[in-house]
Amino acid sequence: MEQQIIRILTELRPEFDFNQNINFIEEGMLDSFDIVNLVSELDSTFGISIDGVDIVPENFSSVEAIKNLLLKNGAK
Amino acid sequence: MDFTFRNKKITGILTVLPHKVVTFEEEMGNYSFSAAKSMKLKLAMGYKEHRIAQPGQCSSDFCIYGMQYLFDNGLLDKDGIDALLFVSQSPDYYMPPTSNIIQGHFGMKHDMLCMDINQGCAGFEIGLIEAFLLLEQPAINRVVLLNADVLSPKVSDRDRNSKPLIGDAASVTIIEKSDDASVIHANVRMDGTGAFALNIPAGGFRLPSSAETAVMEEDAAGNFRSKDNLVMQGDNVFNFVQREVPPMIEHLLEQAGVLKDEVDWYMFHQPNKFMLHKLADKIGIPYEKMPANIVENFGNASGVTVPTNISYNLGDTVVDGIRKVCLAGFGVGLTWSSILMDLGNMKFNKIIEF
Numbered sequence: 001m002e003q004q005i006i007r008i009l010t011e012l013r014p015e016f017d018f019n020q021n022i023n024f025i026e027e028g029m030l031d032s033f034d035i036v037n038l039v040s041e042l043d044s045t046f047g048i049s050i051d052g053v054d055i056v057p058e059n060f061s062s063v064e065a066i067k068n069l070l071l072k073n074g075a076k
Numbered sequence: 077m078d079f080t081f082r083n084k085k086i087t088g089i090l091t092v093l094p095h096k097v098v099t100f101e102e103e104m105g106n107y108s109f110s111a112a113k114s115m116k117l118k119l120a121m122g123y124k125e126h127r128i129a130q131p132g133q134c135s136s137d138f139c140i141y142g143m144q145y146l147f148d149n150g151l152l153d154k155d156g157i158d159a160l161l162f163v164s165q166s167p168d169y170y171m172p173p174t175s176n177i178i179q180g181h182f183g184m185k186h187d188m189l190c191m192d193i194n195q196g197c198a199g200f201e202i203g204l205i206e207a208f209l210l211l212e213q214p215a216i217n218r219v220v221l222l223n224a225d226v227l228s229p230k231v232s233d234r235d236r237n238s239k240p241l242i243g244d245a246a247s248v249t250i251i252e253k254s255d256d257a258s259v260i261h262a263n264v265r266m267d268g269t270g271a272f273a274l275n276i277p278a279g280g281f282r283l284p285s286s287a288e289t290a291v292m293e294e295d296a297a298g299n300f301r302s303k304d305n306l307v308m309q310g311d312n313v314f315n316f317v318q319r320e321v322p323p324m325i326e327h328l329l330e331q332a333g334v335l336k337d338e339v340d341w342y343m344f345h346q347p348n349k350f351m352l353h354k355l356a357d358k359i360g361i362p363y364e365k366m367p368a369n370i371v372e373n374f375g376n377a378s379g380v381t382v383p384t385n386i387s388y389n390l391g392d393t394v395v396d397g398i399r400k401v402c403l404a405g406f407g408v409g410l411t412w413s414s415i416l417m418d419l420g421n422m423k424f425n426k427i428i429e430f
Binding site: 012031032033034036037039040049051052053055056057 | 109113116117119120121236297298310311314315317318319350351354355357358
């Protein structure tokens with residue numbers, strides 16, 4: 001799952017290295033429009049619909065946070 | 077706050093759209109998105125094209141054009157209007173009320189009520205509830221509800237939160253007493269602690285427009301706006317909608333004793349496609365029952381998106397037949413409201429261009 005997340009993130013913002021252990025939001029690697037595109041990609045890749053109330057910046061701050069978000073929303 | 081009404085119906089909806097079409101491609105250069113990001117957002121958010129008023133056109137001009145069309149085509153009797161409601165955030169003047177200006181333009185009877193209501197995204201539902209309340213009075217048999225907004229001049233060209241989605245439009249809705257005893261269920265919620273999630277900082281009495289308020293400033297997300305421009309705190313609005321609207325709809329259906337599947341159409345306000353699809357998923361409604369194509373074809377004209385949605389997507393199906401619809405609006409105020417009612421046997425339901 002982590003590798004799929006990194007692949008999607010890299011496709012969205014190829015200029016950044018998402019393997020780093022840093023906060024993607026605080027470092028300006030993802031803005032709110034990136035999150036819209038990211039959620040759309042994650043939804044279709046994992047066959048889920050991430051709950052709208054979970055679409056807050058902190059849930060997209062790291063690969064681990066995104067993984068937890070996916071698991072919470074039923075991704076296998 | 078919950079409401080129930082009987083013996084009232086919508087007998088006609090006319091949506092009036094500007095003829096000028098502006099495409100996302102024409103504006104993409106203002107937003108500093110990469111081409112790939114733009115294309116993805118186009119699909120997810122519904123960035124395609126929007127309708128924009130010509131310079132100098134005001135909300136009342138669209139209303140007057142629409143009402144004149146109805147008079148000319150024998151669809152509305154000028155002397156049979158007992159109340160004229162104008163719901164907008166873009167009135168012609170601070171004073172007088174725009175509804176009075178429209179009444180005066182047509183030389184309508186004096187024995188009637190004109191009222192301006194400052195509401196936006198939930199303005200169709202708020203206006204309908206006000207119309208239903210007025211129709212409880214013996215003296216009022218027909219209400220004309222005007223929803224109109226020409227807010228595009230207030231949105232910065234370099235505001236990628238709002239500019240790609242803004243639209244200008246008006247609608248004329250006729251609401252009358254009826255023999256139909258079917259119950260209309262409605263509710264309204266307000267939270268003024270979030271009043272500035274959507275706002276125009278300058279131009280009122282608190283902060284009059286000046287050379288200083290016209291200075292463009294860059295926000296943390298790279299948008300450029302002045303204090304004379306509309307500001308939308310997109311993240312806050314999105315979270316508010318996702319948190320508050322699903323329970324409101326559940327409550328409405330529960331109050332009415334109606335199952336989700338028994339509703340033919342969910343005609344919601346359309347801020348953007350992504351937000352609507354997330355709402356549909358959360359509430360458990362198939363996308364086919366919740367059209368999300370208004371913002372991509374015409375833009376978000378605040379309270380006019382729901383009547384536009386009805387005119388564009390339901391058309392003659394509510395002239396020739398009857399459909400159970402759930403209407404919902406949510407946004408500026410913060411205000412959120414929903415209505416469950418039958419729409420049918422209407423005299424007209426269409427779109428014209430001005």
